[in-house]
Amino acid sequence: DKGATCRSTLLMVDVSGYKTGMNVMTIDLNQLLVLREKGALLVDARTPAEFAEATIPGAINVPIFSNDERAEVGTLYKQVGKSQARIRGVELVAPKIPELLATVRAAYEGRSGPVIVFCWRGGMRSKALTAFLELAGLPARQLTGGHKGFRRRVLDDLAAGYRGRVLVLRGMTGVGKTVILAQLAKEGYPVIDLEGLANHRGSAFGGLGLPDQPGQKCFEALLREELLKHHATGYILVEGESRHIGRLQLPPVLFAAMQKETSIWINASLDFRVRCILDDYPAIDQERLPFERPIRALKERLGTEKVAGLLDLLHNGAWDALVRELMVNYYDPLYQHTCPKSRIEVEIEPFDQGLAGVKAAIEQILAQPAPDSD
Secondary structure, eight states: OOOHHHHHHHHHHIHHHHHHHHHOOOEEEEHHHHHHHHTOOEEOOOHHHHHHOOOTTEEEOOOSOOHHHHHHHHHHHTTTOHHHHHHHHHHHHHGGOOOOHHHHHHHHOOOOOOOEEEEESHHHHHHHHHHHHHHOOOEEEEEHHHHHHHHHHHHHHHHHHHHSSEEEEEEEESOHHHHHHHHHHHTTTOOOOOOHHHHHOOOOTTTTTTTOOOHHHHHHHHHHHHHHTGGSEEEEEEEOSSSEEEEEEEOOHHHHTTTTTEEEEEOOOOHHHHHHHHHTTTTTGGHHHHHHHHTTTTTTHHHHHHHHHHHHHHTTTTTTHHHHIIIIIIHHHHHHOOOOSSSSEOOOOSSSHHHHHHHHHHHHHHSSOTTOOO
């Protein structure tokens, strides 16, 4: 019986391993980060809920326990004891072993190097899965310190801040800052798309038509990756943001760095801005209903009458007029204060000429000493 064989195998690994330390080969975080760049497979053995909150970028989720199973085992551990919790864990995991191995084997196909397995603190979950993989003939290593150690590295790196200069594109809503940065990135400039990482456009309507935002921990891990990617360039380009992008918060050190340099301020006509906004919502007719709630939320700032007018435009599909009204009555008065004293202004129309102006402004800023230099 395959199930009985799996259960006895797991019992052998868990119970015998508990006595002997269930030795598996381990790897530290620095080794993991090097091997990941060479294509090593990273496997997160934690629950789907833990994985959704945050993981090491590039990892796949092969959970030992479901969310409910982990809660059950944790409750047993606290209320009954370690031994009973371990036995229940064996009962839950044993039938899954063939599926767990098949999932990892499929993901490992075409790769080289070890499979690197981690859980929260480098405990029994990752140790057990590493042992199963080794028994099945896959080269597996357990990450010492688990995701907790990686999370500490993320926080330390973000607290240290980016070591180069942070150049910021600013301008009124709709001037095309995201489009400009995307084009610069295609041409090899060191761009970090903060709104792309956050899955949010950074405005009252910023989440419409986009996937759900990642958790704060996931966002910070992705941001750390981007900052390290551009470490050698000496500077990065970002779009001006408030402290929050949707429900996510920028690291304080990075936000402070974004206020230091001379800004590149993008100017554009209202017609250009309206077109840019409408282009950013390609399925806008399908988004009519989701627009209602954020429009109604503007009542305190704009008043009942103006909000009613905006809703009429929305319901009639008068998108051009709606965007113009929002620009003139809401966005422009709200964000006018973001225009910094220290800035280089660039007219973005026509776009090719404006892009050349942005590049010239970048060179002009970099030619000057950094604000913190002596």
